[in-house]
Amino acid sequence: MxxxxxxxxxxxxxxxxxxxxxxxxxxxxxxxxxxxxxxxxxxxxxxxxxxxxxxxxxxxxxxxxxxxxxxxxxxxxxxxxxxxxxxxxxxxxxxxxxxxxxxxxxxxxxxxxxxxxxxxxxxxxxVLVGVTVLEALARIITLRAGQRLFISGGAGGVGSFAVQYARSVGARVLASAGAANLEFVHALGAQEVYDYAGGDLAAQLNGLDVIFDAFGELDARRYLACLKPGGAFISTGSGGRTMHALAQRYGKHLWLFGALVDVLRLSWQARRQERRRVAMVFGQPRPEHLAHIAQLLASGAVKxxxxxxxxxxxxxxxxxxxxxxxxxxxxxxxxxxx
Known part of the structure; x- marks a missing residue:
């Protein structure tokens, strides 16, 4: 072959x-x-x-x-x-x-x-983007109708699936994207779309139930204040700049260990700040996630x-x-x- x-x-x-x-x-x-x-x-x-x-x-x-x-x-x-x-x-x-x-x-x-x-x-x-989103928004937390969710990188593979999935469960979706993709992300179902190069996003966001960092580049320390008490910050944690910075700090083979240490430290701090939660998500090939993706595709809820x-x-x-x-x-x- x-x-x-x-x-x-x-x-x-x-x-x-x-x-x-x-x-x-x-x-x-x-x-x-x-x-x-x-x-x-x-x-x-x-x-x-x-x-x-x-x-x-x-x-x-x-x-x-x-x-x-x-x-x-x-x-x-x-x-x-x-x-x-x-x-x-x-x-x-x-x-x-x-x-x-x-x-x-x-x-x-x-x-x-x-x-x-x-x-x-x-x-x-x-497939991988779908199980990543479901692991984050249906297993680490359970996203519910009416909740306010911000998605960074709404035009990418993970982000575009997340926008559509979140709308399918009735969440209010806010997202960021490059200037050329703002209309694209809006058409996917995001009610509010921000240009990620258009200023300090952390200063523009507040009252969020969930932040899903699909791009893996947000500084959780700055964005925790955008969450309601009890809110959750979930990140893929492996955006290019983030990964390279961690590799320089911990070594190329240990950057992921460093990322997990940082997440655990932030998670402990966040729990002390009005029970907020910080987590890193990894796509898991769970049969229930695969079946859920098939249902979303068959129904047209996600394209x-x-x-x-x-x-x-x-x-x-x-x-x-x-x-x-x-x-x-x-x-x-x-x-x-x-």
Missing amino acids: RAVLLDGYGGAERLRVAQVADAAAPRRGQVRVRVHAASLNPIDWKVCAGYFPLIPGQRMPMIPGSDCSGVVDAVGDGVTDLKSGDAVFGLISGGCGHTFAEFVTASAKRFVRKPDNVSHAEAASV AQIAQVYPLDDIARALGDAQTGHARGKRVIELANG
């Missing part, structure tokens, strides 16, 4: 497309999926650059990738929910799921049936926002583009039509 190979940590220049051994036949509880589309997530280029060395599955050369959509090709013993020929989407592992390949073998619990009303590219584009679709051979350009962090929605690699 054809696959993307990462020969060693670095930038897009360390990637190549090659013919490799076929994905393994599924063992008990596993399925093999013919990948039609896989999305590009920030964690993909960060894993390639060596920022997440402790995630399992990084023996070089490595097939990167996190999530995908495709068709079940083979089913292992004990799998009853899926069968060969089913169109599915799923999340294998952040950055190390080996989805940048024509086939991938993984636990059947990592996949759910794809709704008929979305393409494989659309389904692939929302995939695709910035660009690339052929597999353009993976180096696609990864380079992904590192800029500026896109309306998600970038997707297409491996088969559909």
